[in-house]
Amino acid sequence: AAKRAGRNAYAVFSPSMSRSVLEEAQQRVDLERGLEQDQFVVLYQPVVDMTTLRMTGVEALVRWQHPRDGLLGPYRFIATAEANGLIVPLGRWVLREACAQLARWRRATPAAAGLKINVNLSARQFQYAGLVADVAAAIGDAGVPAGSLTLEITESMLMEDVAGAIETLGALRALGVRLAIDDFGTGYSSLNYLKQLPVDIIKIDKTFVDQVDTDADDVALVDAVVGLCRALRLETVAEGIETDGQWLMLRQIGCDHGQGYLFGRPGDAASVTELLDRQPEPEPHREADLGRQP
Numbered sequence: 123a124a125k126r127a128g129r130n131a132y133a134v135f136s137p138s139m140s141r142s143v144l145e146e147a148q149q150r151v152d153l154e155r156g157l158e159q160d161q162f163v164v165l166y167q168p169v170v171d172m173t174t175l176r177m178t179g180v181e182a183l184v185r186w187q188h189p190r191d192g193l194l195g196p197y198r199f200i201a202t203a204e205a206n207g208l209i210v211p212l213g214r215w216v217l218r219e220a221c222a223q224l225a226r227w228r229r230a231t232p233a234a235a236g237l238k239i240n241v242n243l244s245a246r247q248f249q250y251a252g253l254v255a256d257v258a259a260a261i262g263d264a265g266v267p268a269g270s271l272t273l274e275i276t277e278s279m280l281m282e283d284v285a286g287a288i289e290t291l292g293a294l295r296a297l298g299v300r301l302a303i304d305d306f307g308t309g310y311s312s313l314n315y316l317k318q319l320p321v322d323i324i325k326i327d328k329t330f331v332d333q334v335d336t337d338a339d340d341v342a343l344v345d346a347v348v349g350l351c352r353a354l355r356l357e358t359v360a361e362g363i364e365t366d367g368q369w370l371m372l373r374q375i376g377c378d379h380g381q382g383y384l385f386g387r388p389g390d391a392a393s394v395t396e397l398l399d400r401q402p403e404p405e406p407h408r409e410a411d412l413g414r415q416p
């Protein structure tokens with residue numbers, strides 16, 4: 123044990139170790155400055171109806187426009203922000219920005235009236251005591267309906283403290299926001315928990331989508347999850363759809379919604395405005411419009 127402690131103590135001062143500690147400290151300072159100086163941006167990826175292909179919502183995905191390193195994806199900074207707690211103010215900023223952007227789309231075009239927005243929560247944010255108040259303020263200040271916001275959480279965030287998680291989810295749901303389990307299938311949540319959890323949407327992880335057009339086992343798995351969700355009255359979203367074959371199979375299985383490069387990559391707010399302007403009116407409106415044609 124002494125030897126192990128000694129080795130650990132030494133490891134703190136080893137060149138490779140001290141470099142990563144230094145890097146983390148540097149990134150903390152960078153992140154704080156980034157927040158102060160508005161270096162973060164939110165991109166939006168379409169979520170579509172699997173049968174009509176209409177965009178029903180978008181997922182907000184954060185990026186960091188780093189002054190030295192360029193545009194960074196979440197894998198480059200979310201873990202550090204999570205470790206040092208800066209994820210709480212950063213996540214609050216994403217939430218507020220996403221709600222404000224939804225309000226801008228709603229003001230800009232009637233096509234955005236039913237548009238939903240999804241925002242990812244991190245584990246630390248989910249445990250943060252001020253979360254429910256932050257969410258209430260974000261939708262209230264933006265003036266968007268609570269039901270247009272979906273918060274995404276992962277299975278691992280729920281399993282640490284199931285009773286506490288159910289309480290937080292209940293408080294969020296009481297605001298009227300919807301809740302989704304992200305990356306479903308990659309964690310260890312039991313079917314029993316799924317029944318207890320007050321959630322509305324299951325997002326089936328990309329790993330089950332990748333071979334769903336060629337692998338019978340994946341077809342069986344996704345089919346079982348979709349069947350289960352239907353029984354529990356949960357909506358399903360398939361993540362990471364890249365090919366027609368995947369889309370057609372998932373549509374046949376009966377997945378409600380889809381997200382992936384096939385339908386659209388994450389883009390800026392203007393790209394979503396363009397999509398909204400281009401997409402056909404929903405059926406009843408289109409019929410009404412046709413009725414007015416001379």
Ligand code: C2E
Pocket residue numbers: 167182183184195196197200213216242243244274304305361362363364381382383384388
């Ligand atoms: P996620 O929530 O599961 O988001 C989906 C990720 O898959 C996004 O990566 C998206 O760009 C990517 N993706 C979507 N369709 C496809 C596809 O067809 N093929 C492939 N290869 N990838 C696809 P991104 O934007 O890099 O985000 C990665 C993860 O970072 C997210 O996974 C989420 O867990 C986290 N994240 C993103 N934004 C936030 C945020 O604002 N707060 C927190 N806490 N986490 C965030």
Ligand code: MG
Pocket residue numbers: 181242274304
């Ligand atoms: Mg997500």
Ligand code: MG
Pocket residue numbers: 304305325327361
């Ligand atoms: Mg996901």
Ligand code: MG
Pocket residue numbers: 304305
């Ligand atoms: Mg994820």
